[in-house]
Amino acid sequence: MLLSQYPINTLKETPSEAEVVSHQLMLRAGLIRRVAAGIYAWLPFGLRTLRKIETIIREEMDRAGALEVLLPAIQPAELWQESGRWGEYGPELQRLKDRHERDFVVGPTHEEVITDIARRELRSYRQLPVNFYQIQLKFRDEVRPRFGVMRAREFIMKDAYSFHLDAASLAAGYDAMRVAYTKMFQRMRLDFRVVQADTGAIGGNASEEFQVLASSGEDAIAVSDADGYAANVELAPALPPTTPRPAPREPLERIATPGARTIEQVCAAVGVTPERCVKTLIVAGTAAGAGGAGATGPARAADAAGTAGATDTAGAADIASARATPLVALVLRGDHELNAVKAQKLPGVANPLRFALPAEIEAATGSPPGFIGPRGLAGVTIYADHAALALADFVCGANERDAHLRGVNWGRDLPEPLAADLRNVISGDPSPAGGGPLRIARGIEVGHIFQLGRKYSEALKATVLDEAGNSVTMLMGCYGIGVTRIAAAAIEQNHDERGIIWPDPIAPFHVVLVPLNLQKSPQVRAVADALYQELQAAGIEVLYDDRDERPGVKFADAELLGVGHRLVVSERGLAAGALEYRHRRAGASEQFPRAAAVEFIRARLQL
RNA sequence: CGGGGUGUAGCUCAGCUUGGUAGAGCGUUUGGUUCGGGACCAAAAGGUCGCAGGUUCAAAUCCUGUCACCCCGACCA
Numbered sequence: 187m188l189l190s191q192y193p194i195n196t197l198k199e200t201p202s203e204a205e206v207v208s209h210q211l212m213l214r215a216g217l218i219r220r221v222a223a224g225i226y227a228w229l230p231f232g233l234r235t236l237r238k239i240e241t242i243i244r245e246e247m248d249r250a251g252a253l254e255v256l257l258p259a260i261q262p263a264e265l266w267q268e269s270g271r272w273g274e275y276g277p278e279l280q281r282l283k284d285r286h287e288r289d290f291v292v293g294p295t296h297e298e299v300i301t302d303i304a305r306r307e308l309r310s311y312r313q314l315p316v317n318f319y320q321i322q323l324k325f326r327d328e329v330r331p332r333f334g335v336m337r338a339r340e341f342i343m344k345d346a347y348s349f350h351l352d353a354a355s356l357a358a359g360y361d362a363m364r365v366a367y368t369k370m371f372q373r374m375r376l377d378f379r380v381v382q383a384d385t386g387a388i389g390g391n392a393s394e395e396f397q398v399l400a401s402s403g404e405d406a407i408a409v410s411d412a413d414g415y416a417a418n419v420e421l422a423p424a425l426p427p428t429t430p431r432p433a434p435r436e437p438l439e440r441i442a443t444p445g446a447r448t449i450e451q452v453c454a455a456v457g458v459t460p461e462r463c464v465k466t467l468i469v470a471g472t473a474a475g476a477g478g479a480g481a482t483g484p485a486r487a488a489d490a491a492g493t494a495g496a497t498d499t500a501g502a503a504d505i506a507s508a509r510a511t512p513l514v515a516l517v518l519r520g521d522h523e524l525n526a527v528k529a530q531k532l533p534g535v536a537n538p539l540r541f542a543l544p545a546e547i548e549a550a551t552g553s554p555p556g557f558i559g560p561r562g563l564a565g566v567t568i569y570a571d572h573a574a575l576a577l578a579d580f581v582c583g584a585n586e587r588d589a590h591l592r593g594v595n596w597g598r599d600l601p602e603p604l605a606a607d608l609r610n611v612i613s614g615d616p617s618p619a620g621g622g623p624l625r626i627a628r629g630i631e632v633g634h635i636f637q638l639g640r641k642y643s644e645a646l647k648a649t650v651l652d653e654a655g656n657s658v659t660m661l662m663g664c665y666g667i668g669v670t671r672i673a674a675a676a677i678e679q680n681h682d683e684r685g686i687i688w689p690d691p692i693a694p695f696h697v698v699l700v701p702l703n704l705q706k707s708p709q710v711r712a713v714a715d716a717l718y719q720e721l722q723a724a725g726i727e728v729l730y731d732d733r734d735e736r737p738g739v740k741f742a743d744a745e746l747l748g749v750g751h752r753l754v755v756s757e758r759g760l761a762a763g764a765l766e767y768r769h770r771r772a773g774a775s776e777q778f779p780r781a782a783a784v785e786f787i788r789a790r791l792q793l
Numbered sequence: 794c795g796g797g798g799u800g801u802a803g804c805u806c807a808g809c810u811u812g813g814u815a816g817a818g819c820g821u822u823u824g825g826u827u828c829g830g831g832a833c834c835a836a837a838a839g840g841u842c843g844c845a846g847g848u849u850c851a852a853a854u855c856c857u858g859u860c861a862c863c864c865c866g867a868c869c870a
Binding site: 195196197198199200201202203205220222223243257276277278294295312324326328329330332337341342343344345353395404405526538539540541615630631632634666668669670671672700702703705706735736737738739742745746756757766 | 806
């Protein structure tokens, strides 16, 4: 491609809207432009990279035996009503009406549509297993789109759905996808980890995420280098302390703590460290959990889970409803952080997790937020994290304005609460796999694989006949990749102060050809033109900077755009019969004979 | 949705406190000189100051409303 024919400008200054490096560089290099919040246009250079990413995905999906389809972006509400997600899926689901006032959605994902196809097309176990995939635009009306294409509202996703007769087949299909994904991300030269993950709103059983490691990543992942354990922090279990709780030594004592609402303030007022304190978070419970004493037993657990989706999220103004909402207290050690995913799975806790409103807290405890403690909380289910439960002589709120308690002991001063894993693991916690301490890394989720089970096939009655002629509900797996996000993730991992450094397999071009003094030197022109033809004829993708620009401008743009291999043609070099080569990561250039150009470049491409 | 902030030239921003001629750098155009690391000189184009009301002799500036965008918290590829 001739750069003189390309009208998109690079930017010297960083647009103020961009926060993270990948976003800044994508805008500066002219890969993307913002059209609206979380909605981007892909310009030619950006699209070239996007297409390369898609090609790698396609090749590996095809190799794994998956079949490509293209499903509609606009989907009828009926399918979503049938699966139940018309009501469950929140405001992220973009709903719209056609001219006849019929309801539709802009697809955020395609389980409903593909299951609808599957139930029509698949009649026999002989047609299974099968895996359908597509690469297509999705729309999710994110609360807060951010970081350019990393968290956009409209984005391109590769989504795949597999159908199986039995669990063994599903597991095999799932494993095949894990292998295919691993291969793809390896081919893209990404530094990633496969981590255990929460199944989230989509539901299902086994689930793993593919996380590209980057400090700007939005996900925290717990990694143990000793035993290979890796999990999203949302899911990583915090093991209970192995040492037993010490015996009480201090007397229970009330302390005036005027205005001390945060753990830091309480510690300062009382004179202890955060790990000697306990914080009590009040969250909404479920109607099932409100029944009365013993509501948290296993028999009620199924009940609670069953009604979780129906939890009312009434406004603060409605005091009557606020009083009616059952509450649950979650108790954590002062230096620990609540893990919402773990908490909302507990019996009696509303899912999704919702913090109680100040009015609700005051109505239930008689104290404003900031002075709440587990002692004397009547009619509230109390869960204590294992670490909080292991404390003796701890500090907590007194359920009274401007007062805390110290020397508090479970069993002695208040009943033993229910024990649970409520917190995020932190660096240094023991690995659940048993091998050494965990460390916390940041990751960008570029892929996610699930064993869905029968959630959608059951709702949409997707069945086949088995060998015995019985109607069997199919098992499903689903497998997503954030295609547009990969481009951003790759830049997060591959850049320097001068710009992008694309890995060869996803670079918009293989080589950038930079002739110096092109307009004045017929010799440079002749050689550069010839090289352009030769390299292209050899199947090498060349960006030919034939602009009438000074060398500095050409070098700066080439480095910003991030093409890995640079070829310089100059009068100085040609006098010695040589060309100049430099890798984007290299500190210096090397000379090589002009006649060997094609072989020289080919030997250095790592595709 | 809650909290914080910003809308002035294609981009980055100043001007607003204290109302009175719309500015700089980069980019763009033309001419010239340059030509191995984002050149220099000269000239030029380019803005209904987000939008709508209001106050005032006079509004980028003050007031009200509205829209858009960005940042911090709960969701996800």
